[in-house]
Amino acid sequence: MANKTNFFIRNKNSILYGLILALLLFLMKWLELRYVVINHSFEIYAGAIAIIFTALGIWLALKLTKPKTSTIVVEKPVFIQKEDAFVLNKKEVERLGLSNRELEVLTLLAEGLSNQEIAQRLFVSLNTIKTHTSNIFEKLAVKRRMQAVELAKSLQLIPQ
Amino acid sequence: MANKTNFFIRNKNSILYGLILALLLFLMKWLELRYVVINHSFEIYAGAIAIIFTALGIWLALKLTKPKTSTIVVEKPVFIQKEDAFVLNKKEVERLGLSNRELEVLTLLAEGLSNQEIAQRLFVSLNTIKTHTSNIFEKLAVKRRMQAVELAKSLQLIPQ
DNA sequence: AGTAAAATCACCCGAAAGTATGAGCTTGAA
């Protein structure tokens, strides 16, 4: 880090205040030699110094406390669509009495595959898939594959 | 509000500091009468006052300034997963060359309705709906109604 | 070993979906 080179820059304010302080003292010394001190009591002089330097101290403190308040950031990230990890609604699965294989078929159904394609995908016969789909429709109480998929998605049986 | 009754309580600190200030001045006056001032130069005395009251001012300022606002970064993830107002993706509609009627049929298709039901809903014949669906599948380059609905949803052609 | 649930497969039949082709009608723009 370049601490040494930055020293005067970073302490610029402190140095400046020190100079002002010295200047003020010098000014008072000069005033003392003239007409002020001679004619007034010492208490007034001391009180003036106290007041002035109290004010200076307050001013210094207020100015020098630089990390006054770091900005409070209120973040409001708004996610419109959430594609987070799919969690199976096991309660509904159990309630409907759907088997694992039926859920599997349901998933492929949702992909828009035909029964024939599903059969090939699962290495079983077309008739098997037809039996599965029939059972699925029965358990879901729907008439068509489209409705089955819609219902399954809304019930969190298959990923959206 | 009970401003009057709370005055002394609220300004307790200020009053205390004022008393301390007076006490310090009195202490200095007492010291002056004794051995300090007599034997030392006035500059030293003034300097001491300046330093003490500068420190006092700083201390006052730090104490009196309201408690530093602590920096708190609050993260609030807000999930708006429900379907906000559906906006039609007109660009895609135009690109695919879909007519209004076809979009209408597509919407009903997504509800899981059969061709016959769609026909009754739109007061047209079954054959008309079959023509529409065929054209839709052609334009969307899909083979089945399920795939058409999936694609239409992902392209924002119909509400989710 | 016995049993119940799940998974597999087959056959039939009717309904629905999808393909292909042609055509009438309306409307808005060139």
Add this chain to the structure above:
DNA sequence: TTCAAGCTCATACTTTCGGGTGATTTTACT
């Protein structure tokens, strides 16, 4: 007026879907 696009409808045909029934095999559990 002509023309293109959109909407409508029809006929014919093929494919897929869905319902119903029955049967065998696998798996898991008692």
